[in-house]
Amino acid sequence: MENIERKRLAVLVGCNYPNTRNELHGCINDVLTMRDTLVSRFGFDPSDIQLLTDAAAADAGSGGSSSVLPTGANIKKALGEMVDQAKPGDVLYFHYSGHGTRIPSLKPGNPFRQDEAIVPCDFNLITDVDFRQLVNRLPKGASFTILSDSCHSGGLIDKEKEQIGPSHVTETSNKSSSISSKSSKPKAIPCETILHHLSSLTGINTSDIATHLLELFAADASLKFRLPPLEVLDLFESSKPDEGILLSGCQANETSADVTNAVMTGGKPCGAFSNAVQMVLKDHEVELSNKKFVLLARQVLKEQGFEQHPCLYCNDENADATFLSQSQE
Incomplete structure (x- = not known):
């Protein structure tokens, strides 16, 4: 009976950053292709898929294309609404294709650590704290799969158990690269670049990225910058297994590639x-x-000559669960 009632909900975000020095080319294609796959392969209803891209609606494809820009506030609103309407047994999916970055950790006791974030089109960073808070809000029995095709994406749901990653799977470097550096670009924006961009907008002379984000986005800024440090820490205190599932395009210290002229596509x-x-x-x-x-995706990228290693972070049960499905009880 639960299988009949189960809903499949998705938010798909593609950021190409057009006409900027950070421009990418394949991110909108990624989510348009995945939208078709979700409908044809996984039984998603098109009306339950929200698409956010930074292209004009006419360029985002036909059949349910969205004119909603992938700003930080819009992405978090879409994800929050998806989580809030979820019921036990529902399958939630977030596919992000765009730039990622690493920022200095604000967590107590981690002064030298870097935390991971995705970079919406307005540079209003969405951080590991935001994703942790979303996962913590899931109703029991619902799953939330995040697939992030971005640089440094290996740590986007902090405190999730590493199933495949630098500690559990070691591989030698790819012996030969079939992808020319001229036809691919890393999907990363350094923190210094983001800081420079934000400071040019605020006019504030500080290297504290939180100050700029709070000045520009106020209540729409990441929880990482709005909550007191101890409240941020509380979000990560629970050690019980949850239903967050992260498939990252690379390890936290690696970059993911945007391919502009790949033979395989x-x-x-x-x-x-x-x-x-x-x-x-x-x-x-x-x-x-x-x-x-994830292991098969790793093998594909290795055979193609890419120096990036997709990772999986989730509890033991979800490691063995079917991709975009619930464990069969």
């Missing part, structure tokens, strides 16, 4: 990880566990 720009995901799905009609799915 017929010259169509794409994210290397998003494209590997599509290749795995095409080559495997059977259902795949999250763990097997």
Whole structure:
């Protein structure tokens, strides 16, 4: 009975940052392709998929394209609404393709650590704290899968157990690269670049990125910058297994590639990880566990010559659960 009632909800975000020095080319293609895959392969209703891109609506494709820009506030609003309407047994999915960054940690006791964030089109960073808070709000029995095709994406849900990553899977470097550096670009914006951009808007002379974000975005800024440090710490205190599932395009210290002219996509720009995901799905009609799915994507990228290693972070049960499905009881 629960299987009949189960809903599948998705938020898809593609940021190409057009006409800027940070411009990418394959991110909108990534989420448009995934939208079609969610409907045809996984049974999502198109009306339950929200698409946010920084292209004009006419360029975002037909059939439910969205003119909602992927600003930090809009992305968090879409994700919050998705989580708030979720019920036990529902399957939630967030696919992000765009730039990532690393910022100095604000957590007590971690003065030298860096935390991961995604970079919306307005540079209003969405951090690991925001994703942790969303996962903590999930109703029991609902799952939330995040697939982030961005640089430094390996730590986007902090405190999630590493299933595949630098500590559990070691691989030698790819022996030869089939991808020219001229046809790919890392999907990363250094923190210094973000700081320079924000300070040019605020006119405030400080290297504290939180000051700029709070000045520009106030209540729409990340919880990392708005909450007192001890309240941030409280979000990460619970050690019980949760239903957050992170498939990252690379390890936290790596970059993910935006490919502008890849042979494997017929010259169509794409994210290397998003494209590997599509290749795995095409080559495997059977259902795949999250763990097997990520291992196969790693193999695809290795064979193509990319120096990035997708990771999986989730509890043990969800590692063996079917990608975009619930464990069968």
